[in-house]
Amino acid sequence: MNLQEIGGGVCAPKGFIAGGVHCGIRKNKEKRDLALILSDRPCAAACTYTTNKVKGAPIAVTRAHVADGYARAILCNSGNANTCNADGVEIATRACQLAAQALGIDENDIVVASTGVIGQPLSIEPFETGIPALAGALSPDGSPAACEGIMTTDTCKKEFSYSFTVGGVPCHIGAIAKGSGMIHPNMATMLAFVTTDAAITPELLQKAVSSVVADTFNMVSVDGDTSTNDMLTCLANGAAENPVINNDESVAYEEFCSALYHICEALSKSIAADGEGATRLLEVRVAGAPDKATAKAVAKSVACSSLLKAAMFGADANWGRVLCAIGYTPGDFDADHVDVRFSSAKGEIEVCRQSAGVAFSEELAKEVLSQDVIGIDIDLNAGSAKATAWGCDLTYDYVKINGDYRT
Structure with missing residues (x-):
């Protein structure tokens, strides 16, 4: 092309x-x-x-x-x-x-x-x-x-x-x-x-x-x-x-x-990067889904999670919030074998394997999550379908902007 x-x-x-x-x-x-x-x-x-x-x-x-x-x-x-x-x-x-x-x-x-x-x-x-x-x-x-x-x-x-x-x-x-x-x-x-x-x-x-x-x-x-x-x-x-x-x-x-x-x-x-008050673009990449519909639903569920968005604002590698958002995603799929990684220009860090936590450096995680663009890579290990969703962090300024938007 x-x-x-x-x-x-x-x-x-x-x-x-x-x-x-x-x-x-x-x-x-x-x-x-x-x-x-x-x-x-x-x-x-x-x-x-x-x-x-x-x-x-x-x-x-x-x-x-x-x-x-x-x-x-x-x-x-x-x-x-x-x-x-x-x-x-x-x-x-x-x-x-x-x-x-x-x-x-x-x-x-x-x-x-x-x-x-x-x-x-x-x-x-x-x-x-x-x-x-x-x-x-x-x-x-x-x-x-x-x-x-x-x-x-x-x-x-x-x-x-x-x-x-x-x-x-x-x-x-x-x-x-x-x-x-x-x-x-x-x-x-x-x-x-x-x-x-x-x-x-x-x-x-x-x-x-x-x-x-x-x-x-x-x-x-x-x-x-x-x-x-x-x-x-x-x-x-x-x-x-x-x-x-x-x-x-x-x-x-x-x-x-x-x-x-x-x-x-x-x-x-x-x-997504210019979301009101946002400081970080979040790119949620889902792989290993049983079908495209599930991949898209999971990706968007994670990108929409207010708790995860707040954690990303604080550069907190709270991967449990990723699993939580996956868990309440509608659809018939297995969430017992999920792998999660965070990545940015500063590198990547594995935080979850087979739906269980793995040891990682909090200092490195903080550095990775302090960048302008954050990748959240999720592998459901249940198929070959994949999808990407985009979001941003949730900051104090979002409330300030919308608290007096009309007046």
Whole structure:
């Protein structure tokens, strides 16, 4: 596939421009709160959405707009989730109409998203004043501004882009995402927008997106709370002019899925690492499971354990919390032969063998667990299936951030 990291974010693929402005939704005038991504031609479009029963109004509008499998633009505001508002759908619809007028495209070709505080009134006025300015700010170099426009409590931009080949034809894929708290995707608070110039049918794009999301974003947890507004949207405009991918058993489809997986994995890890108040990224790698479903369930159960997350904050090799989380994982599997290792840039240390403790150096364990990225390797010794989940430590700052998030 010859995947290589490049610059440009969502503007790396041919035919895409982007931008971000402050329109007045957020009180802080130094922070952008409105973002736009635009393709110069129609795109195959695929989305996944939160499984929360309470959903942001933009999701209903986006579902309707991409029902035909196509879109050209993505409009997203931060600072207000437009969720649980009596006029939420009307606001989201009107925002699309304003963007369509400014861009000269059909309003039904616009994906709309919102992120921020739930249940707060949202006025159309910021969109009325901000969208014309935003349309004028669109640029081939606008990905960083768009990325900033979708951020809430994020402390860093989540932006990646790669070049790859499909059937020997050079293609590009770019993405931006936001997510720091209320992260427990199923799809779920996070937003991710992916662009590519590869040519693929809407049906296969949706299949690829749904499959990749299941093994990347849905394996991330910061705090166990599934957001009301989660959405991933992928737009593929075909500007690379590769033969259209229309066969899910083809090498071309595999090449595309590999690139999509790679960028979604990078976004997933960056979201977990930037969890609210987090100081460490946790990568839970499960092997030896009887099947893939069990491997994924165990990995996510461990990554979600508040007790383990707190122990990792304290660099405490309390491996019993790993076994505890494995033990309450739903499913029919044997937990009597589990091996556990902790690892980081400082090395690795075995802490459990056959579900029993082994002697280890607490000093070395402290050193291993004091790094920014911690690996938790679990072998169930019950099969050949494996899976990975990502999380972060649980710190004092998480409570501080969420104690006054609204006020």
